[in-house]
Amino acid sequence: MTKDMYQAMFRIIKKRNKKEKFIKSNWLDMSAKIKSSSIDVVIGDFVIGNMGGFENKFLKEIKRVLKIDGNFITRMHYRDKNKFKTADYYKELEKLSDMVKLKKISIKEASSYFAMKIIFSDKSRKVSISLHLEKIKNLVKEIKSKRDIIIKKIFKQFKKSWWLMKDKYWTNYEKKALEGMVKKHFKIAKVLYSHDYDMAKVSPIYLLKK
Incomplete structure (x- = not known):
C-alpha cells in the first residue's frame, strides 16, 4: 500500500457512513469477525498478488464469507513476457x-x-x-x-x-495459471478491460461468482 493509498483509506474509515462498519481482520482467516455466507459482494483491488503463496487459502476464505449467490469483484494483474520489459x-x-x-x-x-x-x-x-x-x-x-x-x-x-x-514483494502469475487458480473456487462471470491506460491490457477486472 502506497502512502497515498493509506491516506485515502484512513479518510474513508474516519468519515464512513453511519450504516457502515469497519472490520479489521486477516484476509486469510476472518472467521472471528465475519460469519460464513453473510456477505453479498467482496471487492479487492490487486489483492491476489499480495497473498505471497497463500492465494488458494485466501480465495477459499472469500468464498466462505460470500452468500450462495455472492460475487467477488477484483482486478488482477498477470504476467506478459512479451510486454513491459523496461530496459531503459x-x-x-x-x-x-x-x-x-x-x-x-x-x-x-x-x-x-x-x-x-x-x-x-x-x-x-x-x-x-x-x-x-x-x-x-x-x-x-x-x-x-x-x-x-x-x-x-x-x-x-x-x-x-x-x-x-x-x-515489498508481490507474486505475479501468467494469465492461464491465475485464472486456473481462481476457477478452483469461483466461476468467472465476466472479464472487463479498461481502455484508459496501457497496463489495463494485462490488468482486467474479474466478476467472480460463488
Whole structure:
C-alpha cells in the first residue's frame, strides 16, 4: 500500500457512513469477525498478488464469507513476457513526461505507471522494486545530469509514493495459471478491460461468482 493509498483509506474509515462498519481482520482467516455466507459482494483491488503463496487459502476464505449467490469483484494483474520489459528507465520516464506535457496523465499517475513498469518487468513470478535498486541508482545520476523538470517531478513523486514499499514483494502469475487458480473456487462471470491506460491490457477486472 502506497502512502497515498493509506491516506485515502484512513479518510474513508474516519468519515464512513453511519450504516457502515469497519472490520479489521486477516484476509486469510476472518472467521472471528465475519460469519460464513453473510456477505453479498467482496471487492479487492490487486489483492491476489499480495497473498505471497497463500492465494488458494485466501480465495477459499472469500468464498466462505460470500452468500450462495455472492460475487467477488477484483482486478488482477498477470504476467506478459512479451510486454513491459523496461530496459531503459530514463526512456520510460521520457515517454511519461511527454504524456504529462500533453495533459494525458498527471504527475501522480505517471509516477504510478513508472512504478508498475519497474515492478512488472521481472521475468520471475516474485516481483519487487528492491530487485532493481542498482538500475534505479544509475537512473538517479542520469536524472540529475538532465534538465527535464517534468521527469524530475515524476521521479520525486515516485519516491514519495512508492519508495516506502520498495522492499515489498508481490507474486505475479501468467494469465492461464491465475485464472486456473481462481476457477478452483469461483466461476468467472465476466472479464472487463479498461481502455484508459496501457497496463489495463494485462490488468482486467474479474466478476467472480460463488
